[in-house]
Amino acid sequence: MVESSFLNPFCDEALNIVRNQADLSIVFDVDSRLVDIISFSPHQNLSDESYIPENIINLALKRIKWYIERKNNKEYNSHDYAYLFVEDISFYDVIVFHLTAQAIAYKFNFNSREMRLFVQSQGQIIEDRLGSLMLSEKRELTEDILGELMVSGTVEWTFLKDIISSKKLSLTDLLIDNGEVILDRDEFIYRFEDKFEDRSVSKMYDVLVGDNVKEEVLKNLIMQKTEEYIQNIQEKSHLIEPHPSILTLADEIEKTIDEEMTKYSTFYANVNSPGGYMEIGKLVKEAFPPCIKNTIEGVSSGGRNDAIVLFLTSFASYARLYPGIFANEGANIKVSDIDKNLDITEREILPLIFEAADNCTPPLFEDQPQEKINIISKLGFGMHSEVSLEHEGETKWYTPMSCEKVKIHLPQLCKKDKGCKGINNPLSYYTRAKWNLKKEGKLPDSNQSGNNSNSSGGD
Numbered sequence: 001m002v003e004s005s006f007l008n009p010f011c012d013e014a015l016n017i018v019r020n021q022a023d024l025s026i027v028f029d030v031d032s033r034l035v036d037i038i039s040f041s042p043h044q045n046l047s048d049e050s051y052i053p054e055n056i057i058n059l060a061l062k063r064i065k066w067y068i069e070r071k072n073n074k075e076y077n078s079h080d081y082a083y084l085f086v087e088d089i090s091f092y093d094v095i096v097f098h099l100t101a102q103a104i105a106y107k108f109n110f111n112s113r114e115m116r117l118f119v120q121s122q123g124q125i126i127e128d129r130l131g132s133l134m135l136s137e138k139r140e141l142t143e144d145i146l147g148e149l150m151v152s153g154t155v156e157w158t159f160l161k162d163i164i165s166s167k168k169l170s171l172t173d174l175l176i177d178n179g180e181v182i183l184d185r186d187e188f189i190y191r192f193e194d195k196f197e198d199r200s201v202s203k204m205y206d207v208l209v210g211d212n213v214k215e216e217v218l219k220n221l222i223m224q225k226t227e228e229y230i231q232n233i234q235e236k237s238h239l240i241e242p243h244p245s246i247l248t249l250a251d252e253i254e255k256t257i258d259e260e261m262t263k264y265s266t267f268y269a270n271v272n273s274p275g276g277y278m279e280i281g282k283l284v285k286e287a288f289p290p291c292i293k294n295t296i297e298g299v300s301s302g303g304r305n306d307a308i309v310l311f312l313t314s315f316a317s318y319a320r321l322y323p324g325i326f327a328n329e330g331a332n333i334k335v336s337d338i339d340k341n342l343d344i345t346e347r348e349i350l351p352l353i354f355e356a357a358d359n360c361t362p363p364l365f366e367d368q369p370q371e372k373i374n375i376i377s378k379l380g381f382g383m384h385s386e387v388s389l390e391h392e393g394e395t396k397w398y399t400p401m402s403c404e405k406v407k408i409h410l411p412q413l414c415k416k417d418k419g420c421k422g423i424n425n426p427l428s429y430y431t432r433a434k435w436n437l438k439k440e441g442k443l444p445d446s447n448q449s450g451n452n453s454n455s456s457g458g459d
């Protein structure tokens with residue numbers, strides 16, 4: 001029987017492991033039992049020592065690296081991380097999960113890139129571990145854990161709305177009775193025993209409540225609990241002094257994520273040139289298309305709102321942070337994935353937009369101060385007067401307008417020049433013009449090296 005702790009770091013057994021592992025000073029020591037588990041994991045790649053994390057901290061970092069590689073590396077080899085999917089790793093994995101959650105809670109903001117990545121990695125590891133089990137083991141373990149996680153055998157269907165909107169499940173997959181999703185076998189039998197006179201109610205449960213539904217619910221419940229756990233630590237963080245090992249781990253996590261994300265970064269713009277890719281960098285006004293130059297110089301009443309709030313906000317933010325958006329459409333990117341502390345947004349992007357708003361006739365915020373909130377919302381930070389990580393994700397980061405839309409909605413701004421030939425989006429104009437400036441050695445110094453600031457701060 002596979003133990004719950006293999007999938008559920010919040011089960012009693014897992015919490016006991018954490019309680020008994022009070023000595024955090026040994027997490028940097030070589031752990032021969034851990035090394036043995038890894039070395040004897042079936043199909044584990046042992047061709048190089050670097051594949052073997054030999055202490056708990058290294059295991060925590062490898063777990064993060066695994067997730068980033070699993071998601072981004074086209075040559076990802078599951079044998080490099082086979083040990084993450086053997087049951088014997090559960091003991092160490094539980095410790096690593098709780099240490100990482102604490103490190104993230106102390107060092108990073110709620111909903112930060114680091115936190116989101118960790119929560120998603122937990123969901124992915126559950127999915128992959130379920131996939132590594134035999135069907136009978138998987139069913140038994142899923143039912144046990146759902147029993148542990150849910151107070152009753154049901155959840156309100158609204159709890160599953162995120163899973164449904166992600167299209168992993170459809171409402172028609174769910175068995176809903178009085179607004180509650182029925183997942184538990186006993187609950188099903190209790191509610192529907194009388195309804196199936198000529199068929200086994202237990203068999204009907206297997207048919208109607210599919211494995212996929214239960215596994216998705218399990219995964220999402222643990223991801224949600226992970227978020228709550230981090231939030232809970234953050235709320236109490238002023239009362240407790242974190243152990244130095246946790247702070248060191250937090251620094252190492254930041255370094256690992258920065259390095260890995262840089263390696264697999266899609267924050268580049270394919271400028272359709274033989275040389276290839278333009279790295280992100282400071283905004284180069286010389287490369288702006290005529291429509292953007294005209295917007296920055298100021299727009300008269302009538303087109304002001306759309307020009308500043310919809311057009312310039314999305315253009316300036318993507319041009320500065322993620323010019324490769326159209327090469328990677330569908331990627332669920334947030335501003336803070338690139339501008340971690342929002343420094344670039346606050347110091348470079350918003351000032352440009354606000355300056356353009358001031359240049360309008362009459363100045364946009366003079367008679368319409370609420371448009372500042374609309375600008376913040378178009379960057380993905382909800383309806384608030386300032387950008388903050390806490391509110392990120394409440395609205396969507398609005399993607400840049402195409403030339404076609406500019407011509408329809410803001411025709412007065414589209415004054416084509418020769419750079420517009422063959423272009424269908426002002427952002428493509430910008431990346432191409434910037435690329436040409438770079439080739440000619442005319443980019444300002446801060447951009448000449450292709451300075452890629454997807455870690456923090458600005459460049």
Ligand code: SF4
Nearest residue numbers: 289291403414420426
């Ligand atoms: S063609 Fe496109 S890039 Fe050129 S000015 Fe018009 S909207 Fe801007």
